[in-house]
Amino acid sequence: MHNVSTLIFSRFKKYIDNSMKVEEFWIINWDGLPLFKYSPTRSLRIELIGGFLSAIQSFAKTVIEDERGQYLNTLTIGDHSYNFLTDEVYKLYFILKTSKKVKEKIINLYLQRFQDMFIEEFRKDLVAFDGDITPFESFDKQFVKTYDRLASLDTIKSAVTNEAILSKYKDRVLSNEYSPKQAVIQPIKFLKTMNTKDKIKFFTRILPKAASSILNVRTSFKTLQNNPDTPDKIASEEFIKELEEYAYSLGIGKFGYTKLTPNLVYKDSTILYPNIIVLMLEMDKDIIQTCPSFEAFKMIMNTYKLLNKAANKLADFLREHNFGAQAGPALGGVGNYVVLARNAGLGWTGSHGLLISPEYGPRQRLAILATSIENLPINNDEVNPHSWINDFCNKCGECIRECPGNAIYDDPIIKHTGYTHIDNSKCFPQFYNHYGCTVCIKKCFFSDEEYDYLKQKFFEKK
Ligand code: SF4
Ligand code: SF4
Structure with a gap:
């Protein structure tokens, strides 16, 4: 009994470790100006990366529009995926970098939640935006809190769909x-x-x-x-x-x-x-x-x-x-x-x-x-x-x-x-x-x- 419980727990933990992890997250405007970034593992020159990502999105938009009539949502580089959500009202890109193994459905859920929160919090600042990004700094705490909450829910739910864990439930x-x-x-x-x-x-x-x-x-x-x-x-x-x-x-x-x-x-x-x-x-x-x-x-x-x-x-x-x-x-x-x-x-x-x-x-x-x-x-x-x-x-x-x-x-x-x-x-x-x-x-x-x-x-x- 103890060994089986340990095995289930370790599979459970492994599954949690493998599931959604936000490696980096940016909010940039369509001119490539970064308004917010989250990057826990490396320090980034956001002013450089903002323009780069915006350029990728514009380029990809052209390519994909030709073929499918849609915006690019995901770009895969190596083991990572860059996922874009476009806000046409405030002309913003929400960009999330994670492992390419994470399901698109889950990534979209995160992106939409972050977008809702950001727009709700800074609607007035966005309308009156004059290039000053200091008001958006306060998004940091709210972002981390929501991310933690989403991550724990998501990972626990995912664990219940893990076949290895489920195999003991024959019926x-x-x-x-x-x-x-x-x-x-x-x-x-x-x-x-x-x-x-x-x-x-x-x-x-x-x-x-x-x-x-x-x-x-x-x-x-x-x-x-x-x-x-x-x-x-x-x-x-x-x-x-x-x-x-x-x-x-x-x-x-x-x-x-x-x-x-x-x-x-x-x-x-x-x-x-x-x-x-x-x-x-x-x-x-x-x-x-x-x-x-x-x-x-x-x-x-x-x-x-x-x-x-x-x-x-x-x-x-x-x-x-x-x-x-x-x-x-x-x-x-x-x-x-x-x-x-x-x-x-x-x-x-x-x-x-x-x-x-x-x-x-x-x-x-x-x-x-x-x-x-x-x-x-x-x-x-x-x-x-x-x-x-x-x-x-x-x-x-x-x-x-x-x-x-x-x-x-x-x-x-x-x-x-x-x-x-x-x-x-x-x-x-x-x-x-x-x-x-x-x-x-x-x-x-x-x-x-x-x-x-x-x-x-x-x-x-x-
Ligand atoms: S009984 Fe209730 S559910 Fe049925 S049609 Fe009338 S109001 Fe609607
Ligand atoms: S009455 Fe309200 S809650 Fe009920 S179906 Fe209509 S809109 Fe939806």
Whole structure:
């Protein structure tokens, strides 16, 4: 046991050592003037390198535009890659040097985050820029802090997709070609339209909750090292009861059990066990009615925080009893929890794409636990008792009419990964610019009225 743990840990560490490392980072303007540099291992004449990189980018732009009609994104020299992100509004290049082995997707994530932060912080200085680069010096601390945070998250996540580590999880479920992509939320984007007062509130009241959720996402990956090498697969009824009681004591309102299929795992993710416990936590009914509002935004972030924490505690509880576990956090999730909850018999999906449950309507957040326990009391109903909601939604359409972004469609959008009524490209701007929006939850009849009452009325009218 000890040797296997040591081996896993050393592979884990090796993987961390090999993953994303920012070797150098520059921000230069289109004239080649450097505004910022990060270069931990060598001292650079930035005034020389700035012009050089700008020239490369201009040259490469011409070459690549001829062939593909696009900007150059990456230039590989030896074992290193230089990756460019172009900001056309402020006429800047963000350039990141790293190992050529690092995936483009990860590099872009870093570059976009740095770009967002820099523009947000220095928008005024950029507009009034007269060649003085001293205001940008203060970006140093913020950059290093964000880089550290991104790096630790990224490396831990990457470790969970490392085949060498994963090989002990024989029943793990990998995503497939039908798996949905995870929508990535960028907290910094919420700031764009906030006034100064709300910005201060965002930093003091929302970010600590978001940070706690992110730490819990880290914990959910980190604690995988504690999984037993030969976990138990059968649990007694008493143990399941004990687990449920513990979950209630952590604030979980309801849970359900189901089996996982690959099309419910997010693209490029892995869930280590196919046996799923879905956890539901209610969002406050009265506060939802105030949305879009700062108050509602704060409450939702708090719900995520509590749910992520509870999922990790429950995973630890399972491990203490020699069962394997992976906490699937609510924020930074690993799969399609709404469909998992539906399959577990907890409710049905409304036109707004959210779970509608008898207990809370659409007012809940979901997390999961994947476990080695094979005899969970899985929902085996052939017909979901809540499927009547589909007909109700077809007649209702309130969320479609009330959505301020016109992001919910009457006719579903058919994708190869399934179908949805939501157009994320229209929802996200509303979501970022109006405190997480949530109008579709507020306006849904199931937010306000009792499930049984609506069901009765619906069938009376039929
Ligand atoms: S969050 Fe807002 S914009 Fe997005 S679907 Fe719901 S109501 Fe529409
Ligand atoms: S508002 Fe109406 S259509 Fe939209 S999810 Fe709720 S019940 Fe369904």
